[in-house]
Amino acid sequence: MIRRLFDALGPEHGGALRRLLGWFTAAALLQGVAFVLLVPALRELLGGEPERAWPWVVALALAWAGYAAVNHPATLIGYRTCADLLRDLHGRIGDKVAQLPPAWFTADRVGGLGRLASQRVIDIMGLPAHLLRQLVDAVVTPLVVVPAMALFDWRLAVSTAVAALAVAVVYRVASRSMQAADRDADRVHADAAGRIVEFARAQPVLRAFGRTVEGHAALDEALKAQHAAGGRMLRAGMPGIVGLGFIAQAAFVALLALGTYLVLDGSLGTAELVALLVLAARFVEPVMLLAELGGAIRVAENALAEINALLGTETLPEPEVSRRADGADVELDDVRFGYDGAPVLNGLSMRVPQGRITALVGPSGAGKTTVIKLIARFFDPDAGTVRVGGVDVRDMRTEDLMSLISVVFQDVYLFDGSILDNVRVGRPDATDEEVYAAARTARVADIAERLPGGWDAPVGEGGSRLSGGERQRISIARALLKNTPIVLLDEATAALDAGNEHALRQAVAALAGQRTVLMIAHRLQTIRDADQIVVLADGVAAETGTHEELLAADGHYARYWRERSRAAGWRLTRRDPVPAEN
The missing domain is CATH 1.20.1560.10 (ABC transporter type 1, transmembrane domain)
Structure with missing residues (x-):
């Protein structure tokens, strides 16, 4: 002992x-x-x-x-x-x-x-x-x-x-x-x-x-x-x-x-x-x-x-000397990864060009969120290489890598503080003007106007006083405030209504040419204007191209688009009651 x-x-x-x-x-x-x-x-x-x-x-x-x-x-x-x-x-x-x-x-x-x-x-x-x-x-x-x-x-x-x-x-x-x-x-x-x-x-x-x-x-x-x-x-x-x-x-x-x-x-x-x-x-x-x-x-x-x-738990190894990224492009080269022996990615190779919006689509369980976590180095691949700015993420210190990346996940956690405090988490040393600007871009100002106390209104533990869409907007504001050259969005619009989703699309579009954006979305209308769409299937990049190119190819994406389009037309109809038998 x-x-x-x-x-x-x-x-x-x-x-x-x-x-x-x-x-x-x-x-x-x-x-x-x-x-x-x-x-x-x-x-x-x-x-x-x-x-x-x-x-x-x-x-x-x-x-x-x-x-x-x-x-x-x-x-x-x-x-x-x-x-x-x-x-x-x-x-x-x-x-x-x-x-x-x-x-x-x-x-x-x-x-x-x-x-x-x-x-x-x-x-x-x-x-x-x-x-x-x-x-x-x-x-x-x-x-x-x-x-x-x-x-x-x-x-x-x-x-x-x-x-x-x-x-x-x-x-x-x-x-x-x-x-x-x-x-x-x-x-x-x-x-x-x-x-x-x-x-x-x-x-x-x-x-x-x-x-x-x-x-x-x-x-x-x-x-x-x-x-x-x-x-x-x-x-x-x-x-x-x-x-x-x-x-x-x-x-x-x-x-x-x-x-x-x-x-x-x-x-x-x-x-x-x-x-x-x-x-x-x-x-x-x-x-x-x-x-x-x-x-x-x-x-x-x-x-x-x-x-x-x-x-004594082993952490991800850190290099003695951190290499500096040359640019803000992202590349996955023959990446293989799985959870508890179950493979998810089977030799995935894809590139996210600098200053462009790349959308990642595919069925549930295809490994879309896994790709984002590998880029942010939440874990290392079993094989292959993940590069940011031409540098293997394993050759960069965690603080250097995360200084280049902002991540918005589907599941958002807010700290038990004010709206302003939770936005400022993105960059604690930001000025008030910068915080307000990022918050307004993500439509957080609407939340402040609704709650008593405005920007100083408490959000509750885990954001319990806010709706799912409101929590999502604060999370997006954090990413905007961090102001990194690479932004990863994992179903960032999942909890947003149509109006706020449109506002977010405008905010993401404003990033084009300034930041490298990789976004995951099941609502295909959200990503149809992306510069590049990568379709994941069976652990690899099955298709890559623009919205029009992938529709013309009539492959995975086209079938996925048609299914989503039919689902968007679903309506609840009134059914006449069945007469009771005598």
């Missing part, structure tokens, strides 16, 4: 943690020496010449004074290290999260990350100030007590060593079962937390289908599983607590019985027995405390393992 704590805190805190362990070890050694000095002191006090005990009493007093002098700063350093741990560990987790590729953040991982950064950090907060001290005492005390007993009676020393070995075995076995139960409970707790959030967000759907009484079955099952996991943790922890306590008490009783037998046999004096039993009691005390704190220690061990697993 101590090694994992070093890994979690990082090399910059390694020296401080080693010094803390040194203080704890010194305090435990001095305390052990003080208890050892009790043996000759008591032997002389209970003997025929008590005045001979003075040297031992003085040595004992000096040992306790040394212990007090070491224990006070050790305690203060422990609490200070605890505060540093809380601050810096959150910082390390935050820095790591910022380095992870966006593709890492799946729904299950996001839920687990929230628990990791909150509950799991709290689980290990007590390590430097409290739990680590108990672990050091539990290890150092037997190392002092057992050799000290051997100086006075080897038989009691051997018996104590056997008891120490039995305690170590029981603790090891109990730790394994407790850690397994804690890992299972952590997984169940994370799932339950996700289900609670899902239940809250799904209230409109649940109520629409009359599911207000029986609730959400998935949540009910998750809560039952959480309760069962708590019971399993209790059952897994109790044998260790009871077992360690039993071994400790049994060891003390055995030492007492053995010592009494030796006294009656005449091979051990009564004074020595009393003194040695004091040492035995000192051996039992940290073991009993370790049994009480064993569950917390094992939970902390699991928490450290999970945090270190996150900190």
Whole structure:
């Protein structure tokens, strides 16, 4: 566990943690020496010449004074290290999260990350100030007590060593079962937390289908599983607590019985027995405390393992020297990529010319959004190359690549702030005039006029106070404000009405000749005026050309266009009721 704590805190805190362990070890050694000095002191006090005990009493007093002098700063350093741990560990987790590729953040991982950064950090907060001290005492005390007993009676020393070995075995076995139960409970707790959030967000759907009484079955099952996991943790922890306590008490009783037998046999004096039993009691005390704190220690061990697993997660490799893009064209060369072994792109080659609007169309699941994520380097292709400005994106640092690209996704997330704050996310150092200009181009001014508070109106968590189309417009305004040479639009008009979609088309058209635009849209009317249309099918670029050229080719795009045109003409008609049979 101590090694994992070093890994979690990082090399910059390694020296401080080693010094803390040194203080704890010194305090435990001095305390052990003080208890050892009790043996000759008591032997002389209970003997025929008590005045001979003075040297031992003085040595004992000096040992306790040394212990007090070491224990006070050790305690203060422990609490200070605890505060540093809380601050810096959150910082390390935050820095790591910022380095992870966006593709890492799946729904299950996001839920687990929230628990990791909150509950799991709290689980290990007590390590430097409290739990680590108990672990050091539990290890150092037997190392002092057992050799000290051997100086006075080897038989009691051997018996104590056997008891120490039995305690170590029981603790090891109990730790394994407790850690397994804690890992299972952590997984169940994370799932339950996700289900609670899902239940809250799904209230409109649940109520629409009359599911207000029986609730959400998935949540009910998750809560039952959480309760069962708590019971399993209790059952897994109790044998260790009871077992360690039993071994400790049994060891003390055995030492007492053995010592009494030796006294009656005449091979051990009564004074020595009393003194040695004091040492035995000192051996039992940290073991009993370790049994009480064993569950917390094992939970902390699991928490450290999970945090270190996150900190050890591989990120996308970054080049030591970032290459500079020459232009703003985008090219995919024989790119292959898949999810969990299922191929999506099978040798895709396509080019997005600089300063032109390229539209990407194809059926659902064809890999259109995957193309955008590969260009933004949310992940790397399994094979092939993605180039921006003639440079492989893997040869550019993430900040350099993202300084060239603005992305607008279909699913928009807004922060719990004002309209103006959410637009400014695109470029925090932008002037107010630049923010307003981008917002007006994306028709965000209409939203500000509608809400009380105008531009300072809060949008709610995730943009809950706005409609889907309004959230989409703010997201587009962010991209416009960022003012990058490359703009990637993934179904940016999906939630817009006809009027706002027309306004967006005008804004995108204004970008032509200034920015490289790659846009995905299922509404073909949105992309018919694009300079180039690429049709994805079977993981490759099946067709490339303008709207008129692709219609004339009578291929995938033409069939897709005809299907969409027929769908656009669908109408709801009134059907006469069927007369009832007599």
